[in-house]
Amino acid sequence: MQPVLELKSVTKEFHGVAALSDVNFTLAPGEVHSLLGENGAGKSTLTKIIAGVYEATKGQVLLHGKPVSFANPAEALRNGIAMVFQETSLVPSLSVAQNIYLGNEKFLNRLRGIYIAAQQFLQSLNFHVDPTMSVSQLGAAQKQMVEIARAVHHKAKVIIFDEPTATLTPEEKYHFFSLIKRLKQDGVSIIFISHALEEALEVSDRITILRDGRHIVTDAAANFDRNKIISAMVGRTLSAELYGSAGATRTARPYGRKVLSVQNLSMGRMVRNTSLSIYSGQITGIFGLIGSGRTETAKIISGVVKRDFFHGGETRLEGKSVRYRTPRPAVKDGIVYVTEDRKIEGFFETKSIAENIYLNYLASDQGTGLIVSRSEMVELAKRWTDKLAVRAIDNAASVIELSGGNQQKVVIARALVQQPKLVIFDEPTRGVDVGAIAELHHVINDLADSGLAVVVISSYLPEVLNLSDRILVSRQGRIVEEFSMEEATEEKIMYAAVH
Amino acid sequence: MALSLSKRAFNQERIVFLITIVLFAVFAVELNNFLAPANLLALVRSVAVLGMLGMAMLVVVLGRGIDLAIVANMAISVGWALQLIAGGMPVWLALCVGLGFALGMSLIGGILIAYAEIPSLFATLAMATFIYGFGRAHLITGTDVVYLPKDMGLVAQLGQGVVAGIPMPIIVAAATALAAYLFLKYTKPGRFIFAMGDNFNAARIGGIGVRPMLVFQYVLSGGATFLAGLITATSVGAMNTRIVNSNMIYDVILVVVLGGVGLSGGRGGVRNVIVGTLLIGVLMNGMTIMDVQYTVQNVIKSLILLFAIVSDSIINPRDEQTGQQGDI
Ligand SMILES: Nc1ncnc2c1ncn2[C@@H]1O[C@H](COP(=O)(O)OP(=O)(O)OP(=O)(O)O)[C@@H](O)[C@H]1O
Ligand SMILES: [Mg+2]
Numbered sequence A: 001m002q003p004v005l006e007l008k009s010v011t012k013e014f015h016g017v018a019a020l021s022d023v024n025f026t027l028a029p030g031e032v033h034s035l036l037g038e039n040g041a042g043k044s045t046l047t048k049i050i051a052g053v054y055e056a057t058k059g060q061v062l063l064h065g066k067p068v069s070f071a072n073p074a075e076a077l078r079n080g081i082a083m084v085f086q087e088t089s090l091v092p093s094l095s096v097a098q099n100i101y102l103g104n105e106k107f108l109n110r111l112r113g114i115y116i117a118a119q120q121f122l123q124s125l126n127f128h129v130d131p132t133m134s135v136s137q138l139g140a141a142q143k144q145m146v147e148i149a150r151a152v153h154h155k156a157k158v159i160i161f162d163e164p165t166a167t168l169t170p171e172e173k174y175h176f177f178s179l180i181k182r183l184k185q186d187g188v189s190i191i192f193i194s195h196a197l198e199e200a201l202e203v204s205d206r207i208t209i210l211r212d213g214r215h216i217v218t219d220a221a222a223n224f225d226r227n228k229i230i231s232a233m234v235g236r237t238l239s240a241e242l243y244g245s246a247g248a249t250r251t252a253r254p255y256g257r258k259v260l261s262v263q264n265l266s267m268g269r270m271v272r273n274t275s276l277s278i279y280s281g282q283i284t285g286i287f288g289l290i291g292s293g294r295t296e297t298a299k300i301i302s303g304v305v306k307r308d309f310f311h312g313g314e315t316r317l318e319g320k321s322v323r324y325r326t327p328r329p330a331v332k333d334g335i336v337y338v339t340e341d342r343k344i345e346g347f348f349e350t351k352s353i354a355e356n357i358y359l360n361y362l363a364s365d366q367g368t369g370l371i372v373s374r375s376e377m378v379e380l381a382k383r384w385t386d387k388l389a390v391r392a393i394d395n396a397a398s399v400i401e402l403s404g405g406n407q408q409k410v411v412i413a414r415a416l417v418q419q420p421k422l423v424i425f426d427e428p429t430r431g432v433d434v435g436a437i438a439e440l441h442h443v444i445n446d447l448a449d450s451g452l453a454v455v456v457i458s459s460y461l462p463e464v465l466n467l468s469d470r471i472l473v474s475r476q477g478r479i480v481e482e483f484s485m486e487e488a489t490e491e492k493i494m495y496a497a498v499h
Numbered sequence B: 001m002a003l004s005l006s007k008r009a010f011n012q013e014r015i016v017f018l019i020t021i022v023l024f025a026v027f028a029v030e031l032n033n034f035l036a037p038a039n040l041l042a043l044v045r046s047v048a049v050l051g052m053l054g055m056a057m058l059v060v061v062l063g064r065g066i067d068l069a070i071v072a073n074m075a076i077s078v079g080w081a082l083q084l085i086a087g088g089m090p091v092w093l094a095l096c097v098g099l100g101f102a103l104g105m106s107l108i109g110g111i112l113i114a115y116a117e118i119p120s121l122f123a124t125l126a127m128a129t130f131i132y133g134f135g136r137a138h139l140i141t142g143t144d145v146v147y148l149p150k151d152m153g154l155v156a157q158l159g160q161g162v163v164a165g166i167p168m169p170i171i172v173a174a175a176t177a178l179a180a181y182l183f184l185k186y187t188k189p190g191r192f193i194f195a196m197g198d199n200f201n202a203a204r205i206g207g208i209g210v211r212p213m214l215v216f217q218y219v220l221s222g223g224a225t226f227l228a229g230l231i232t233a234t235s236v237g238a239m240n241t242r243i244v245n246s247n248m249i250y251d252v253i254l255v256v257v258l259g260g261v262g263l264s265g266g267r268g269g270v271r272n273v274i275v276g277t278l279l280i281g282v283l284m285n286g287m288t289i290m291d292v293q294y295t296v297q298n299v300i301k302s303l304i305l306l307f308a309i310v311s312d313s314i315i316n317p318r319d320e321q322t323g324q325q326g327d328i
Helices: A043-050 A071-079 A096-100 A111-124 A140-151 A170-185 A196-204 A226-234 A292-303 A328-330 A353-363 A372-387 A404-416 A435-450 A463-466 A490-498 B014-028 B039-061 B070-086 B091-114 B121-139 B153-160 B168-186 B188-198 B200-205 B210-236 B241-245 B248-259 B269-288 B294-315
Strands: A005-014 A017-027 A033-035 A056-064 A066-068 A079-082 A158-162 A190-191 A206-212 A216-222 A258-267 A271-279 A282-288 A310-317 A318-322 A334-336 A422-426 A453-457 A472-474 A479-483 B145-147 B238-240
Touching: A005 A043, A017 A043, A017 A206, A033 A043, A033 A196, A043 A079, A043 A190, A043 A310, A071 A079, A079 A140, A096 A111, A096 A140, A096 A158, A111 A140, A140 A216, A158 A310, A170 A190, A170 A196, A196 A226, A196 A282, A216 A226, A216 B070, A226 A435, A226 B145, A258 A292, A258 B200, A271 A282, A271 A292, A271 A453, A271 A479, A282 A292, A282 A435, A282 A463, A292 A334, A292 A453, A292 B145, A310 B188, A328 B200, A334 A404, A353 A372, A353 A404, A353 B188, A372 A404, A404 A422, A404 A435, A435 A453, A435 A463, A453 A463, A463 A490, A472 A490, A479 A490, B014 B269, B039 B070, B039 B168, B039 B188, B039 B210, B039 B248, B070 B091, B070 B121, B070 B145, B070 B210, B070 B238, B070 B241, B070 B248, B091 B121, B091 B153, B091 B210, B121 B241, B145 B241, B153 B168, B153 B210, B168 B188, B168 B210, B168 B269, B188 B200, B188 B210, B200 B210, B238 B241, B248 B269, B248 B294, B269 B294
Parallel strands: A017 A216, A033 A190, A033 A206, A079 A158, A158 A190, A282 A453, A282 A472, A334 A422, A422 A453
Antiparallel strands: A005 A017, A005 A056, A056 A066, A206 A216, A258 A271, A258 A310, A310 A318, A472 A479, B145 B238
16 A cells, blocks of 8 residues: 655754654554654654655655655645644634634634634544633643644644643543544544653554664554563663652652641632642652643742732741742742743743753852853753753754753753752653653652652653652642552542542 | 854844945945045944944843834933033033933833833833923923033033044944943843843743843833933034934834844844944945935835845744744
């Protein structure tokens, strides 16, 4: 059978450095083809060449046997190729419905008409998003759903999903995978990128693995298992310890000082009368479904949301009552929030890696007074990119040129240079590969061991179970249950989050 | 740190620089007096004030703002100071009052933008109208033109002095550019301005005091504006408040944008403004020698701006993911 899409020895160079070398790839009609590899392996670059974002330096792209080269994603879309980007590309000021129909508008657009149509369409996908909301008000997961809906709506023959599930909770993931099955039945070919290897094993027909921009192997999914994938991804077999599965024996850390206590905090419809305490020297995991108010609570605590809608409640930092209206005083007091939405509020994209890290260092009033010091910046950047194993040509590269997972590491480095007392990670390993997740978890564990109060908000249950010393479950704007490490199981947590 | 933009072989800054060189060469060959030292000095001198105002605008634009009140602030603050001197106030005191007025007005504008969260376009437009209206009604009571009093002392040298053969306005403009360069590149607040222009939310969450920083930008701009006004008044012997109603403010935006400073913030620097200013200087000087009509000069200026922007976007297309809203 003729493949829908074929890449023949494609090479892509950035500033003379190859991000892809000589890669071959085929996509059969109606197949789900997973593309796996470490951060920076070239997955996004490969798919962006297909979708017309980049032009290949060398090699050919064949669509239905004919060579093509699309000038831009819009042209690719007209030829039946849609892509859901890793970093969101929605227009923030438009509503959900307007975003879905963007580029498809009739000459005269009735807003009410597209709201109704979008409502029905979203419902048919089982995505619970209000089509009249403006995209800037959505959380990361909801944005992802809108992004997926938009690609599906265009009735493309080939749909590329670049880490679509990174922010979704189990419930939405379930809907997403049934959507994939449906698309497949309709004969749509799908390229699926994910760092959740189990997902890839379950959903795909074939799997292709890239390493350092090279094609390593393509085979039927049935011929793979987790370990085989990992060794192909990293090029050697790794000790089980680094990739240790959930539930390895460990003991919960004891409670330290009470660093933060929140009493009856409320804000709008998102946070309702919630209370919680955070202790030093341990990791507090917060699990909950999307819209359960986890992120909002964290953002109130760290002064990120404006308190216009604040309805009351009390926050005490080490016994002292605090109420931050902006993040600056919170940062000065040692409370640092690591955002879940790195593209929107995580980094400065035209600035270098080094400057991104240094700016946060300066912002927390460290460093040499009024004058910036280049050597200090370079040294600081080296220390942190080594520690978090950020993969880049050098630290003078701008952050936008990094792969998604490496951008995430820069965002984390930016927070940690501020030497926080309390650090709140919101989806810290979003888009990070399996090996690097283990490394990041190691870093987070070290923070708690060194006495910091650490909070990890995550929609990924194994992550919460793996990291936390105690687990809080959030539902409908409040913390509804607390589990100690010993008593927590996936079932109990899920039950508390849903019921 | 080098901007990612400057890694590109041909960005807008270089295109504009190239146009400047080509024009310069053409004028040098075609026009008799163009290369005469006196003409070259006159060329630079003619755009010195424009360049200084460009620096004032740059500081604001880098932080993703815009200041439409610059020209009004300059005319009224300096005009008022001159009138106070003519009325018998000591020069230094009058200048302090004028400077205080300029800083105060930009402070108010900055507060409106930072704390009342009014978009800079509207806030500074309103401030421009207010400053001009208030100034003409209550501060500058005579005619539109306030003449330079005779006994200005050393201050008059700002516009008329010559040091080592170079007119003072050029020296002051160069010093301003150097100061702006050092400030933006080597100081903490300077780097914060870039950060805020690049991603305001990330700057805020990172713990930068974005509101005080915003106010600070406008106040800085106000200070540079007053200095530029003082140079204007001392070199032509008067401050004509009518310039508020001219299209000078567009010229200021033009030199900033022409050199490749992005109105969406975070991109560009002093060099871009210098390049933009020099192009305008060469163009105007050459066209004046050729006796091109003023209206035609404006058409040519705008065509060059469009050419620079269009060729930049053809040579360096923005892709779906790296493009920003409101990109130039
Ligand atoms: N616009 C760019 N300019 C320069 N280098 C780039 C650019 N985009 C990607 N790269 C480099 O190409 C390599 C591959 O990046 P790519 O984004 O394809 O990785 P990825 O496999 O998608 O990783 P991740 O899992 O982290 O998303 C990386 O080393 C990255 O730094
Ligand atoms: Mg990627």
